[in-house]
Amino acid sequence: MILPILLFLFFQAVFSKNSEVSRHVYARLIPLDNIRASETPTSINQSKSMPDCTTVCARDEACVAMMHHGDQCSIYRSSLSPSSVSLPGARSFLQQGALPDPDPCPVSQGYTSVLSPRLCFKLYLSKMNWTASQDRCESEGGRLIILNTDEKHAYILAQVPRSLPPHIGLKSVGDSKIWTDGSTYIPGEIGTFPGNCGYLHNLKYRGYYCDWQRQSLCEIPV
Known part of the structure; x- marks a missing residue:
């Protein structure tokens, strides 16, 4: 025993x-x-x-x-x-004891619970358009990830392979780039943005047409 x-x-x-x-x-x-x-x-x-x-x-x-x-x-x-x-x-x-107990981040569903910066995220490799990706995140109690702090930006860019272009919670509204929660701070570099829906690629924020199918990054606010 x-x-x-x-x-x-x-x-x-x-x-x-x-x-x-x-x-x-x-x-x-x-x-x-x-x-x-x-x-x-x-x-x-x-x-x-x-x-x-x-x-x-x-x-x-x-x-x-x-x-x-x-x-x-x-x-x-x-x-x-x-x-x-x-x-x-x-x-x-x-x-043991390093993360909250109980942890609101559903690790058993494939999410990663991060202590610092405190966040809960999941990378989906299956491809969907931007709207369907957002709907999937919301069905799990979350949203497409919002990287409006330097800490989250640095951490996530270190986790996501440069070759992947996942959807994120960033949109183009007129001449402005806005996160879906209304915040506007965008750490890092913005690349080409010919469409309205944002994604990450090669360490830059980019935008393309919203019906384009890509991987996606979900987060559940914790």
């Missing part, structure tokens, strides 16, 4: 700079054994062992999860989901 518990929970005692002892509990993410996470790590550090990796995570206030593979420790600010990329020997762990 003890062995299954140890396989599921990983305990690491971490000493802070003031010599006080804190205990962190890490739940092993079995679906990510030997598989790379879909999410992009916020940092990759040299680490000889899993205990060393958990120490790196414990020292980072924004760390939610980590993956140890070989001599590398990948740190994430979010929940993790498996990708289709095999990574033999990789093990991933989630720091």
